Amino acid sequence: MKRIDAIIRPSRLPFVREALEELGYGGMTVAEVKGHGKQRGITEQWRGREYKVEYLSKAWILIVVNDQDLQKVVNAIVENARTGEIGDGKIFISDVLDVIRVRTNERGPAAV
Template sequence: MKRITAIIRREKLEDVKDALELVGIHGMTVTDVRGRGQQMGIRESYRGMDYCVDLIPKVQIEVVVDSGDLEKVIETVTENARTGDIGDGKIFITDVLDVVRIRTGERGKKAI
């Protein structure tokens, strides 16, 4: 099993969520986060004064899937989160040793 953590633009959340549902991925955790990457923030102007916003608001989506679904999920997130501009986000993949459904005690793939 794999955990896929995608950090994407806020405005792309609904597109990614809907696309994941279409490929059969229903369970996910979504968190509002702030961060920065290579762009080192953005420079904006307000009432004639320039300032730098160095922690950009983003959305983090976490999904745990069977290893066989990994590439399908990566492709789906990438296609639906991409704008082509700096700041589109990142996807991180980590191994999951086990999953336990608290309500039933099911483990592994059954519990996803």
């Protein structure tokens, strides 16, 4: 099993969620986060004055998938989160050693 952590623009979250549901992955964890990448934030103007916004709002998606579905899920996230602009986000993939469903004590892929 693999864990996918995707940091994307909040405005793209509904499209990504819908694409993941179509693949059969409706269960996910989503959180509102703030951060920046190499661009170190953006400069905006308000009432004629410039100010720097260092931490931009992003949506963080955590989802655990079966190994055989990894590429399909990653492709769905990329295709639906991409705008072509700087700040579209990142995807991190890591191995999951085990999963335990607390309610039933099921383990492994059955618990996902």
